Amino acid sequence: MTQSHTEAPHNWRQTLGELLDRRVLAMLLLGFSAGVPLLLIFSSLSLWLREAGIERQAVTFFSWAALGYSFKFVWAPLIDTLPLPWLTRWLGRRRAWLLVSQLAIITAIVLMALIDPAGGGDNLAHMALAAVLLGFSSATQDIVIDAYRIESAPPRLQALMSSTYIAGYRIAMVASGAGALFLASAFGSELGAYSYSAWSSTYLIMAAVMLVGVLTTLVIREPETYRPKALTHYSALDYLRLVLVFALMAGAFVGGFFLSGTLFGDLKHWLGGGALGAFLLETLHFGLAVGVAAFVGWALVQLGAIDRPMAHAVWIEPALDFFARYGLKTALLLLALIGLYRISDIVLGVISNVFYQDIGFSKPQIATAVKTFGVFVSIAGGVLGGLMATHYGVVRILMLGAILSAATNLIFVVLAHAGADVTLLYVAVGADNLAAGLASAAFVAFLSSLTNVSFTAVQYAIFSSLMTLLPKVLGGYSGSLVDGIGYPGFFVFTTLIGVPVIALVWIAGRRLDIAEERAGAMRKCEA
Incomplete structure (x- = not known):
């Protein structure tokens, strides 16, 4: 379903x-x-x-x-x-x-x-x-x-x-x-x-x-849920063995990640390479830890620690189901959209408080504007986004959110040139939080629509983790970017990286519409 x-x-x-x-x-x-x-x-x-x-x-x-x-x-x-x-x-x-x-x-x-x-x-x-x-x-x-x-x-x-x-x-x-x-x-x-x-x-x-x-x-x-039939006949001992295998895989991931931390830290120091080199090394570091955990899980399955069909149903089927429902090309397009949709506002948000302080705003001014006014505006934006998505459709508001998230970053360019202008600060914070709230509500609804309720928790957890992975990693280098191109250039950069997202939303919307039209035609033929 x-x-x-x-x-x-x-x-x-x-x-x-x-x-x-x-x-x-x-x-x-x-x-x-x-x-x-x-x-x-x-x-x-x-x-x-x-x-x-x-x-x-x-x-x-x-x-x-x-x-x-x-x-x-x-x-x-x-x-x-x-x-x-x-x-x-x-x-x-x-x-x-x-x-x-x-x-x-x-x-x-x-x-x-x-x-x-x-x-x-x-x-x-x-x-x-x-x-x-x-x-x-x-x-x-x-x-x-x-x-x-x-x-x-x-x-x-x-x-x-x-x-x-x-x-x-x-x-x-x-x-x-x-x-x-x-x-x-x-x-x-x-x-x-x-x-x-x-x-x-x-x-x-x-x-x-x-x-x-x-x-x-x-x-x-309690909602009605749908469990794969393959998972309905296992005993308590089978589930206990599954938990133990998971614990060993988690331990392998943590151990692999932290034990190799010193090695990758030394590599970053020796090789240099700036932000791009550091990003590639951290990606390799993470991939190594995932590989260690996957190898441990595979080895335990081969040794008979858990039933192979059960392992396949738990770990593999949720991913295969997503690709089977949408096809390889559309699935990869959707994953790209999920990984990039929030990139514009998250990358800016990492350094926004430092920016406010650097141009002369006091901590009380920042706290009032961002932590109070901004929070309530984001709540209003979320409610507005939910109402508009319900009335006009999720994909339309997803597009609106992508446009606003990128465009509102240009207000920060004006603020960077104007300096500590309190009125302009509230305009920037208000526009940014309104756009973020609206986009977030539409995006969460969109991610929800992509899941199969037979694998709800797994698929949505993957989507929500992927949603912030690349933006947070890139955001970690925002300070280096500001040092290189300055605040106005950085805010223009955050706007430009949001432009491909708009194209991805348009293409994904077209593909999903075509897929639903085909599914509807097939249902009519079967009837």
Whole structure:
């Protein structure tokens, strides 16, 4: 079962009425649940560690907690495959995994609250492990929520559900970012006057806030799901062996990546080569780690650690299904579009705060414009994108989002020449966030339409990981680009790299329309 990519335009009364659909409102609360953990791992935790007197070098140790978000597609097949004892029978496949991931998130936040990083001994290492648990659990929750959203409603609601999910996510980031800092300050912790009890109380409150997600999980309905028949007859021991094989593959990937880190670091130092050379080496580094994990998995299957048909159904069939449904050329085109769609705004966003500071804006001005005004504009953009995609069709708004994401970057060229003009700052931030919110809502709905509900969690996890991989890697070299061509040239560059995306959206839309016309003609002939 797959979803249609195009829907007949809705009238506005019907579109606005669907905003009150219980499934659309549920995504607002699940989006909130998904957004709470992120800043508790990064910005809020960084400030906690800074106030606790932890050296800046040690803080980088906590970047490992982000690995779960980048590689969630690796264990997504287990979410699609593995039943949970008793819970799956009680709640259903999606809600069971959702509840387990949320309880794991709460446990990780509580563990962080119970550890004083300034306490010496192994406290800092224990805090890092708790942060990694939080990242892994949060990424797992993301996998399940994405699958639940796609399976719980027809295509016509996906854009609205995407927009309310994004709105809930953004609201949660305000709560766990600015809200957590406000609480820690109110409880008496400041730079130079550190209070462990203040931060501990703050994180315990954030753990309690996660109960919003738990209650939502218990109230919502389990969606109808479709499991491959090949996965319905295995025993608990078969699933346990699958988990052990996954754990060994994950260990092989982590070991291969970090053990070879010194070697690739030395290679970058010896070879030089600038940003392009560093990018190619990092790509090779990542590919080597993936190759080690794949070899370990292949060897374990050959040795009979798990049943071969089961391994094929879990790891291979989701990828083969995507190529089988769209054909090689269209599938590669869609993957290119997925990997490049957000490149224009993500690459700019990496260095935007540094840019604001470099041209003379103060930190309070940046915080007010970006973290407050920008967040609310992005929420409005997401809701607007969802409504327009529902009314006009996803592909049309996908095209509009691609055009706006590239074009609004030119406002930053004007700001770079104007300097610290507060009015122009708000124009730039507002336009950028409105375009990003609109594009994100349409893009999430588009990705949802590409999945087969027999492999929802796996395919969407692959899409969402691919969506940010290249933009984030390229964004890492944005500082070097600015040093070479200056801020105005850099912002023109971010506009130009968005132009091919517009062409990809147009070509993909044409190909999908042709494919659906053929499918419709075949259905009529069969009837």
